[in-house]
Structure formats: C-alpha cells, structure tokens
Amino acid sequence: MTAPTSVAPARVVTADDLRLERVSWRAGRRLIVDGVDVTAPPGSVTGVLGPNGSGKSTLLRLVVGALPPAEGTLLLAGEDLRTMTRRARARRIALVEQDSPTDVPLRALDVVLLGRTPFRSRWATDSPDDVELARAMLARVGAADLADRDVPTLSGGERQRVHLARALAQEPHLLLLDEPTNHLDVAAQLALLRLVRELDGVTTLVALHDLNHAMSACDHVVVLDGGRVAAAGPPSEVLTPDLLARVYGVRADVVPHARGVTLVFSELDEAPT
Numbered sequence: 001m002t003a004p005t006s007v008a009p010a011r012v013v014t015a016d017d018l019r020l021e022r023v024s025w026r027a028g029r030r031l032i033v034d035g036v037d038v039t040a041p042p043g044s045v046t047g048v049l050g051p052n053g054s055g056k057s058t059l060l061r062l063v064v065g066a067l068p069p070a071e072g073t074l075l076l077a078g079e080d081l082r083t084m085t086r087r088a089r090a091r092r093i094a095l096v097e098q099d100s101p102t103d104v105p106l107r108a109l110d111v112v113l114l115g116r117t118p119f120r121s122r123w124a125t126d127s128p129d130d131v132e133l134a135r136a137m138l139a140r141v142g143a144a145d146l147a148d149r150d151v152p153t154l155s156g157g158e159r160q161r162v163h164l165a166r167a168l169a170q171e172p173h174l175l176l177l178d179e180p181t182n183h184l185d186v187a188a189q190l191a192l193l194r195l196v197r198e199l200d201g202v203t204t205l206v207a208l209h210d211l212n213h214a215m216s217a218c219d220h221v222v223v224l225d226g227g228r229v230a231a232a233g234p235p236s237e238v239l240t241p242d243l244l245a246r247v248y249g250v251r252a253d254v255v256p257h258a259r260g261v262t263l264v265f266s267e268l269d270e271a272p273t
C-alpha cells in the first residue's frame with residue numbers, strides 16, 4: 001500500500017450548504033429518525049454521532065435519497081432534495097456506506113470510474129479525463145497500487161479506500177461518510193481524517209463512533225439518541241462528561257496533552273483511579 005498523496009481534484013467543486021429541518025423517518029410505527037435538524041455550512045465537516053441504533057446511517061440514507069423522509073425539509077444550497085431527480089442528486093452527493101458491496105466482479109479502477117456515471121450519457125465509455133481522475137483519486141486515498149486488482153480479492157481496509165476514491169471521483173458538493181475509519185489501521189485512520197479535513201469545495205457529513213476522531217476532525221457535531229438530536233455544536237462544547245454519561249452511559253475523562261485533549265472512557269460505575 002502506497003502512502004496517500006496530495007493530488008488536487010481535477011476541477012474546483014463548490015461546496016453546498018445542507019439544511020435539514022424536522023426530518024423524520026419511520027419503520028412501521030417506530031420513529032427511527034425523529035424531528036432532526038442539521039445545519040452544515042459550505043465546506044464544513046459535521047460529525048453525526050450517537051450510540052448503536054441511534055439513527056446515524058438512516059439519517060445519511062435520507063439525505064442521499066435512498067430512503068424517503070416521512071416528514072421534514074431537506075435543502076442543499078437552498079434546493080429541495082425531495083424534488084431533485086436521482087441523477088441530479090448523484091451529481092451533487094456521494095455516499096460511502098458502512099459496508100459497501102464487496103462482491104462486484106470489477107477491478108478497483110472500474111469501481112472508482114462508477115463515480116463518473118452521473119456525468120456521462122447512457123452509452124458513453126470512460127473518457128481519458130475520467131480515467132485520469134479515477135487514478136488520481138485512488139492515489140489520493142493511498143491506493144494507487146490497487147487500480148488493477150479485483151475488488152472481491154481486496155481486504156476490508158483496501159475496499160474502504162476504493163469506495164472513498166469512487167465517492168471522490170464523483171466530485172461531490174456534499175460527501176456523506178458512514179463510519180469511514182472502520183477497517184482502517186491507525187495510520188490509515190489518521191490519513192483519512194486529514195484527507196477529510198483538507199478536502200476543498202466539499203461539505204462533509206460523517207458518522208463516527210470514535211469521539212476523539214470527532215474532536216479532531218469535525219467543525220460541528222450532532223449527537224443522536226433514539227433518533228433525536230441530544231446535542232449539537234462545536235465538539236469541544238458538546239462532548240462533555242455529562243452529555244456522554246447521559247447519551248452513551250459511560251464515564252469520560254478529558255485528559256489534556258500537548259496537542260489538545262483526549263477523551264478517556266471507562267464504565268460509569270468504575271471507581272476513579
């Protein structure tokens with residue numbers, strides 16, 4: 001695996017702001033996402049946090065249009081996402097799911113080229129520009145050497161990078177990442193968080209379990225609990241020991257170090273050392 005390189009995107013993309021107002025989604029009679037508000041300014045990184053089953057993935061799937069909201073307003077640069085065509089949404093929004101399909105019999109480069117589909121006419125083949133962009137995005141996520149590998153033969157972390165490269169090749173205005181550090185080793189996690197921070201012209205919504213990653217990578221966080229927003233704002237103001245005890249049921253100690261603070265977790269009833 002080669003180290004990530006800093007290849008600039010081929011085109012400058014203008015980030016869009018995202019506004020969700022009172023967005024809800026039901027599975028049967030159960031409210032899974034319950035009146036959620038999110039405001040993500042252009043170019044910002046917003047962390048979507050919360051315990052297992054709190055509604056993070058569902059919220060991302062509502063934004064990308066994979067699920068129809070039951071209620072609420074979803075605006076991308078002021079445009080109603082509910083009335084946008086699938087193709088128009090795909091030209092503006094890219095999603096990397098938690099476990100993207102892995103059994104497609106394609107080379108990694110071909111998977112990345114799928115990111116260009118919304119910009120091509122139906123029968124057009126890959127243009128040299130598209131291939132160049134796809135290779136640049138593989139390089140950007142440190143996976144240039146995987147271009148000719150068959151995706152089913154890749155490891156979990158390698159596939160994760162290929163799917164991220166596919167999303168970047170889509171040149172999205174809004175990038176949705178669901179647990180992007182899953183499967184990645186510690187160096188690759190840090191490289192990914194740096195890449196997310198350094199992306200120009202993209203607004204990012206990222207579901208994360210690692211709250212220290214949220215502290216270092218996000219401008220804002222939205223903490224979900226049972227489908228509702230429990231707290232929202234800058235991570236250092238939101239991720240307090242009180243909030244973490246209430247929402248996650250854990251004790252959190254805020255430990256200062258040379259580059260800021262780290263949250264150290266223990267079970268609530270564990271005696272302090």
Ligand SMILES: Nc1ncnc2c1ncn2[C@@H]1O[C@H](COP(=O)(O)OP(=O)(O)OP(=O)(O)O)[C@@H](O)[C@H]1O
Pocket residue numbers: 027032050051052053054055056057058059
């Ligand atoms: N299609 C569905 N039908 C029924 N229940 C669903 C459906 N989709 C999601 N749920 C339920 O909604 C809740 C929220 O799921 P979601 O995947 O959004 O949570 P999450 O916060 O992303 O969880 P995790 O951190 O475990 O990935 C869960 O209890 C899940 O079982």
